[in-house]
Amino acid sequence: MNGPASAVQCKGVIKRYGSGEAEVLALRGIDLEVRMGELLMLVGPSGCGKTTLISVIAGILDQDEGECLLFGQDITRLPADERTRYRGQAIGFVFQSFNLIPTLTAAENVAIPMLINGMPFESAVAEARSRLRDVQLEGREDALPTQLSGGQQQRVAIARAIVHRPRLVVCDEPTSALDGETGHKVMQVLKNVAVGSDRALVIVTHDARIYEFADRIARMEDGRIVSVEQAERGTKENVP
Amino acid sequence: MFRIALKMLLGDRGKYFGIITGIALASLLMIQQPGILISIFSRTYSFISDVALPDIWVMDPMVKYVDDSQPMLDTQLYRVRGVKGVEWAVPLYKGNQRVRLGDGQLVSSNLIGLDDATLIGGPAVMLKGRLADLRLPDAVIVDEAGATGRLAKPASPGKKAEPLQVGDILEINDKRARVVGIARAGATFQSQPIIYTTYTRATTYALSERKLLSYILVKAKADEPVANVTARIRHDTGMAARSADEFKDMTFQYILNNTSILTNFGFVVVVGFIVGAAVTGQIFYNFTLDNLRYFAVFKAMGATDRMLRRMILLQALLVGFVGFGLGAGATAVFAAITRERPGLSMTLNWQLLLGSSIAVAVIVLFAALISVRKVLKLEPAVVFK
Known part of the structure; x- marks a missing residue:
């Protein structure tokens, strides 16, 4: 049986914050497709709605209008707990500030998604150790986040995002806290481990140094997608 | 995820010990203050408890509490002995007398006169000497607290007062003891x-009065219900007769209603509880707030509300259990230290421990409830902010 061709399919997504005179239209009718096997970057100035859009895509924020299908499924229609569980199985997250639990070792941090999905602690940590090797952190499994450099912490966060083999990984500014060289290495790791034929990767970034890793780049301005470019070929697609 | 919850809690040792210390101090307040209050209340009827043998205390109807003995005629003793169902009845003198110390200082003391023949009502624990020695001329027995405290031999300049010893001489109302x-x-x-002595000698120490009998201690016959004998004594003699428990209760109620001790000490207990509850609740809530971002991360990663609730509940129960254990332990040490002291002391019983443990459990569960509410209302989208 063939699965859906799109990892994400957003149509006419509108998101408002506040109400009355204080209402802010964060997303103004977003149409966007994220294809299977691609790394899509969302770029644009601060406040243009990038983070709101990936929050909607990842199912942690509800849009007010429009629909956003995740692997062909509208998860906003699922009951709350089922939707949370779906998110736990299908989506991985990488955050700008890493969000590693400071009192847990690198391996324990990486094990969290599997523990949430019900795997026993020892098995989850063993799997996490293996994933840390994939991101070149062998020997640092028992280190606490404070004992790791920024680049190492972000690699732990990447291992955590992929350890349960999610079909979609969303990243918010994954390299903004890192120097150029480290950011480059982190992106290399991310692209190697998170992109596959049945998976997709969406990255929100300001960091032009990493654009080269993208398959496509969607530019946002004022709550709208203004262009989607094929990064390598540099060709622009029509945006309604 | 339970292990993760515990590691989150135990991993930050500074914060963990802060929470535990706060709950331990709150528990200590909640156990120690009521413990001292109970101890003070139990002192109101300690004399009745010490005189354990009789079933019934017979007294003048005007008596309001145990230290308020209203003297009766000695002939009342014989009337009581004649009541049906009375196994035995013995006299007891209880009154305040002035004791002169070696340096001339006068100390008001409680003089107890025991039945000459049986010495019923005497102290149960003799530290030095024998109860039977009260039958020796001028003999008195002094309680430990008095012997080491207010009746201690006056100190010579630069030295500490010495405890009263067997063989020492006192003066009670100018009479040798x-x-x-x-x-x-x-x-x-x-x-x-x-100060214990015999009934006959007590009446000689007491200032000359026509009536000197304070109480009549009565034992009911084995086959007679105490309540029946008590009612019969009241009916036949016109005097008040109460079981030991009734007399304790009457004494306790009198002190409760006629002094401000409950208001004053009770206020401290209530404030202690409120402060303890507020401190415990606040520090646990702050712990959750400190970790709010991580709970949002869990939520985004697929942790259900039920899972988060159980994690927070586990953390709350653990800190509550350990904190209460430390607080109760510290209070037990305090109770043990003060047990032998005549001054400040506290009562630590299982009812108090059970009550305070329930109070701490309620407090931590309430704190957990507020924390859970905060976490459940949390939008997982904050992880990207």
């Missing part, structure tokens, strides 16, 4: 020294 024993007695509400 020789210490033949030191006994352990329950601390009294007024914290006066207690």
